[in-house]
Amino acid sequence: MFASLSAFESEALRLSLLVSLASLTLTVPAGMAVGYLLARGRFPGKWMLEAVVNLPLVLPPVVTGLVLLLVFGVNGPVGSVLRDTFGLTLAFSWMGAALAAAVMAFPLVVRPIRLAIESIDQGLEQAASTLGAPPWSVFAHITLPLALPGLIAGVLLGFARAFGEFGATVTFAGSIPGETQTLPVAIYTSLQRAQGEPAAVRLAILSIVVSILALVASEWLNRHVTRGRSAG
Amino acid sequence: MTIEFKLRVSRNDFEVEVACATDARVIALEGASGAGKTTILQGLAGLIPVAEARLVIDGRVVVDTAAGVSPPAHQRGIGFVFQDLRLFPHLTVAANIGFGARFVKSPISVDAALDLVDLNGFGTRWPRSLSGGEARRVAIARALCANPRILFLDEPLTGLDPARRDALTPYLRRLRDETHLPILLVSHDPRDMADLADVRIEVG
Numbered sequence: 461m462f463a464s465l466s467a468f469e470s471e472a473l474r475l476s477l478l479v480s481l482a483s484l485t486l487t488v489p490a491g492m493a494v495g496y497l498l499a500r501g502r503f504p505g506k507w508m509l510e511a512v513v514n515l516p517l518v519l520p521p522v523v524t525g526l527v528l529l530l531v532f533g534v535n536g537p538v539g540s541v542l543r544d545t546f547g548l549t550l551a552f553s554w555m556g557a558a559l560a561a562a563v564m565a566f567p568l569v570v571r572p573i574r575l576a577i578e579s580i581d582q583g584l585e586q587a588a589s590t591l592g593a594p595p596w597s598v599f600a601h602i603t604l605p606l607a608l609p610g611l612i613a614g615v616l617l618g619f620a621r622a623f624g625e626f627g628a629t630v631t632f633a634g635s636i637p638g639e640t641q642t643l644p645v646a647i648y649t650s651l652q653r654a655q656g657e658p659a660a661v662r663l664a665i666l667s668i669v670v671s672i673l674a675l676v677a678s679e680w681l682n683r684h685v686t687r688g689r690s691a692g
Numbered sequence: 693m694t695i696e697f698k699l700r701v702s703r704n705d706f707e708v709e710v711a712c713a714t715d716a717r718v719i720a721l722e723g724a725s726g727a728g729k730t731t732i733l734q735g736l737a738g739l740i741p742v743a744e745a746r747l748v749i750d751g752r753v754v755v756d757t758a759a760g761v762s763p764p765a766h767q768r769g770i771g772f773v774f775q776d777l778r779l780f781p782h783l784t785v786a787a788n789i790g791f792g793a794r795f796v797k798s799p800i801s802v803d804a805a806l807d808l809v810d811l812n813g814f815g816t817r818w819p820r821s822l823s824g825g826e827a828r829r830v831a832i833a834r835a836l837c838a839n840p841r842i843l844f845l846d847e848p849l850t851g852l853d854p855a856r857r858d859a860l861t862p863y864l865r866r867l868r869d870e871t872h873l874p875i876l877l878v879s880h881d882p883r884d885m886a887d888l889a890d891v892r893i894e895v896g
Contacts, residue, residue: 583778584778584781590770590772592838595766597795689818
């Protein structure tokens with residue numbers, strides 16, 4: 461089946477992978493920072509940060525896309541600055557699709573990371589500091605490895621959410637073949653055509669295969685990083 | 693060898709204060725549970741906020757908040773063996789013991805530390821697979837490996853049944869006699885410390 465992918469299909473697959481992986485480069489570092497802040501930080505307005513992070517979970521995706529369009533669109537406050545200083549236009553480009561996917565996936569990346577950091581015994585970090593480890597080393601050698609299962613879960617959820625993103629993507633980035641027409645968008649587009657159903661089913665199977673591969677990869681990684689820890 | 697320390701911690705409804713200057717090398721802090729013995733160790737080690745802390749070993753100031761000397765925990769060189777051990781679950785025994793080696797100037801080798809607590813061959817084991825007594829010896833070896841200026845032992849014999857307690861006591865004695873490190877140890881049971889400590893201080 462993969463050998464016989466049409467140009468339309470392989471283009472949608474390539475684009476979906478590009479967009480979801482690009483979105484991870486935004487969500488994972490930011491998710492680590494925000495997850496750590498929410499798990500450990502004590503500051504006024506924490507509940508507001510939490511609410512903003514979780515907003516894309518409760519908003520209709522189309523509304524999120526519209527907000528992105530208003531803010532990052534060519535005439536939006538951020539979009540116009542990006543265009544004038546960097547010559548960068550996010551709306552209706554693959555980078556815009558990645559941004560939309562990142563925003564939608566962000567709460568799902570933050571949550572498992574936050575939970576993992578919350579569950580770490582801070583006594584272990586204290587022990588590391590009494591052994592001479594400065595704060596950054598404590599984070600790198602203790603906090604991060606112990607939070608790794610949560611980080612992996614965040615990466616998987618973030619990838620899956622970004623890979624399946626439709627509403628915000630279509631609203632902010634449109635459905636341009638080869639530029640923003642990701643797998644979900646291509647499935648929808650196919651269904652709009654007469655006799656488009658078989659094409660949509662083929663694309664759907666492709667999505668399922670990628671999703672299962674992602675699940676298997678994360679499961680394998682998770683086992684790999686927790687080896688020894690849970691052994692009796 | 694002279695050791696001088698002083699600590700004052702006060703939180704809402706809890707206050708502990710202790711001061712001592714001695715030429716003994718092994719000092720035991722005794723007192724009932726809840727008297728604040730562990731708080732004293734944590735305060736001197738820089739793990740909790742304190743009102744005042746001072747620790748001077750042979751004239752070398754480790755911490756003296758009154759004089760504005762208050763380095764962070766990782767710069768104090770205090771080897772802390774916690775009551776709950778706190779072995780790193782994601783690292784092997786050897787990696788646990790060697791953890792501090794990369795941060796300090798002249799670490800003790802992992803093999804030497806394993807040897808001191810009679811755990812040769814345990815390097816590749818995981819903390820989860822150790823018995824209570826073995827885990828305690830690993831925690832001691834880990835603290836030693838970072839070549840500390842002083843060793844803090846928080847209830848080193850608590851929670852062990854009499855047989856395990858008898859098995860661990862020789863290692864503590866060996867620690868005392870072979871490392872020549874000053875030791876500040878805490879116990880709620882005076883019997884534990886009778887034959888280990890040079891001097892005993894009542895807390896609370």
